[in-house]
Amino acid sequence: MLALSLLLVGTTVHPESYQGIGPLDSLADIKVRFPKAEFKELHPAWAQETELLYQVTGFGMSGTLVIKFDDSGPYLTKMRDVADTDEKRKFWQNLLDKPDEAKTVAWVRWIPDSPIPLQRFIAKYGPADVKDFAEEDMQPYRSWKRGIQAFLTDDEKLVTRVDFTYTNAEMRNAYKEKFGYVPDPLKNHK
Numbered sequence: 001m002l003a004l005s006l007l008l009v010g011t012t013v014h015p016e017s018y019q020g021i022g023p024l025d026s027l028a029d030i031k032v033r034f035p036k037a038e039f040k041e042l043h044p045a046w047a048q049e050t051e052l053l054y055q056v057t058g059f060g061m062s063g064t065l066v067i068k069f070d071d072s073g074p075y076l077t078k079m080r081d082v083a084d085t086d087e088k089r090k091f092w093q094n095l096l097d098k099p100d101e102a103k104t105v106a107w108v109r110w111i112p113d114s115p116i117p118l119q120r121f122i123a124k125y126g127p128a129d130v131k132d133f134a135e136e137d138m139q140p141y142r143s144w145k146r147g148i149q150a151f152l153t154d155d156e157k158l159v160t161r162v163d164f165t166y167t168n169a170e171m172r173n174a175y176k177e178k179f180g181y182v183p184d185p186l187k188n189h190k
Contacts, residue, residue, distance in 0.1 A: 016125075016146045016164060018065070018108045023166040024174040027054070027069055028100035034058060042066070050074065052103055066109040073102045108164045115158035118142065121150050 021030065031039065037058035044053055050073070056065040073096060080092035095101050121142070122128070128142035128150075140152045147170075149163040166174075168186055175182045 016144075016148050017166075017170075018110050018162070018164045021067070021105055021108050021164075022174055023105060023171050024178050025105045026101045027052075027103040028098065030054075030056070030067065030105070031100065034061070037061065051106075063110055063112040066111065068106040068109075069103040070106045071103050073099075076102055107166070109161055110164070111161045112159070115153060115160050118150065118152060118157055118159055121148075121159060 019033070021033070025033075031037075034056060037056050040055045040057075042053040042055055047053060050071040052069040052071060054067050054069065056067060076092050076096050080089050080096065083089040083092055125144045125146065125148065129145045130143035131140075132143070133140055134151065140154070140156050141149055142152065143149045147165045147167050149165070150159040151161045151163075152159055172182045172186050175186065
């Protein structure tokens with residue numbers, strides 16, 4: 001599942017995130033960042049066993065967050081099993097022993113309390129790189145290479161939700177910072 005997430009992320013060097021939520025942030029990190037928020041696990045029909053979706057709401061938050069997490073347990077088990085030192089094996093086992101740490105952010109969706117004019121996004125990010133319709137429901141959207149996809153009302157004037165994904169550069173930096181290395185699939189992507 002981690003490999004699939006890596007293939008789906010953007011490739012530009014100018015990333016955006018929502019509320020500072022970054023790639024490889026764990027469910028535990030998010031619970032610390034929003035200590036008084038309500039976390040509700042969602043079960044969409046498309047979710048595989050290693051994919052988790054949480055709705056995050058609370059007083060003082062602007063709108064609703066929906067965060068998709070990938071459960072890295074199988075990946076962490078593999079890394080532990082191939083580790084060449086006891087220190088590395090203990091590191092990976094420690095992550096496995098903390099289930100909320102093994103669940104890492106794949107993407108973030110922000111659903112504002114009320115629709116926002118598309119023009120504000122254009123003023124901030126410039127013209128969208130992609131103008132299209134979502135495959136699942138034909139909802140119009142605009143997409144920027146920096147990892148932002150804004151879904152619009154039918155008249156294409158208001159944004160109803162925004163998806164934030166991570167660029168390969170963000171993923172490389174997150175791996176370097178958190179684990180001290182970059183996985184091979186990310187080394188060759190811009």
